[in-house]
Amino acid sequence: MMEVKRFGEKSLIIQFENIISIPVHQQVKNYYKYLLHSSMKGIKSISPAYNSITLIYDPFLIAFDTLKSEIENIEIDGDKELEQKVIEIPVCYATSLGLDIEEVAQSKNISIDEIIHLHTTPHYTVYMLGFSPGFMYLGGLDPQLLTPRKKTPRLQIPAGAVGLADQQTGIYPSATPGGWQIIGQTPIPIFQVNEKPLVQMGDQIKFNPIDLDTFHQLKNTK
């Protein structure tokens, strides 16, 4: 199921079924990969999401109706796997960095060790990158870790902070204000300008727990 809709005067959106699921995301991947390698003219930008792809095109090179029918006529030949990597990201969960981890543990009546265990066990799927440069939308959080956002957002969260918000977990690529519950921090840079991106949509993320000494060592070697 797929629908191509106008999205302003020089963008369109390819809308898939309105749910978050691995099969729907597989369809997004299939079209994303096809479009990345296609020779369709006039495409300036392709942004895949959970269940949609936003295209920015040059209306002077291609008309909406033409592009829409070209997209509708795409035949996907089997599931296209993106080069799927498992990326291990070290995270220090010490309370000096995981500013809210004690509070989260108390609210759930479980130990900090249990939170670390639950958070580092899954392989998370990177559904998309968006919102800000290098920000990953991850799927696969253990339901026991569902945590509401903070009532009052912090004015400054350090780059690399690892947080929980509702059904999501993620990493702040750069220092920003934010309302996530912070449970740890990674010493490795998540987004670096003009460098090959660390993560692509479709990759898997695994968090590895490290202690404070290792955190500082890794931080200083970057």
Add this chain to the structure above:
Amino acid sequence: MSFEIIKGGLMTTIQDGGRYGVQDQGIPVSGFMDESSAQIANSLVGNSPNSALLECCQVGCTIKAHTEFSVAFHGAHMELKLNNHLVSQGKIITLTTDDILSIGFATKGMYGYLAIAGQLNLPKIYNSYSTYLPAKFGGYYGKKLEMGDVVHILKPNILSNSFSVIKPQNFPQQIVLEALPGPEWNELPKESQELLLSTTYTISKDINRIGYRLEGDPIPLGNQKEIISSGMVKGTMQITSAGIPIIMMADAPTSGGYLRVLNLTERACDQLAQMQVGGKVLFKIKTA
């Protein structure tokens, strides 16, 4: 071959036609807030329309020439003075070494564009010169221009004054903005659609290169209040779960989670960029 910033103004940044092809990494497009004014400024000095130039916001900058080159300014009404003598926008101005060009505060509009004949000598980041301040990259080392900054010009051009003169635009502060229905337009109840298209909104204080928040009667949402995070582009109007319309602009995040009910036309984006706090806007669906 360069010029120096004597006064930075409120927020003077280098911008060009935008940064495309990296939105799948979450990197915004950025670029000119008012494309048509910027493109006219570039065209006046013989640059290609999407070349990098100086975008002044509300209070312009003052520059001192360290070589001879021509410039043109277009967009918001900002008083231009060359060595303390008034000069007009929309035409070629040629500076020689030690000349000082000052750009004042905007009496009409918000964004003014100073195009420099020739090419600015700055590093391209992801194939664009546009400054993206939130992540501190692009343009002049990822920052706004400030006193003492020196911008080099790769091929400064000196133009004769015989080129055309463009009259300044008027920038009325009560306007109708044309828009196309957005992806979730039909998720709005009929009465809310009508309310949105009949309400005169006021431009709030929360306006910047990322987006414009509007003040007016909140729009009641239907059953669907949020969406699964999906793409946003310049001109997308989101309605927050509190019913407040926000229009995304040049530095818009690549994705968002609120209903996307309208998408302004390119022309309407340019018009909105030039609205000041307190300005009034009414939305109208563009029919083909």
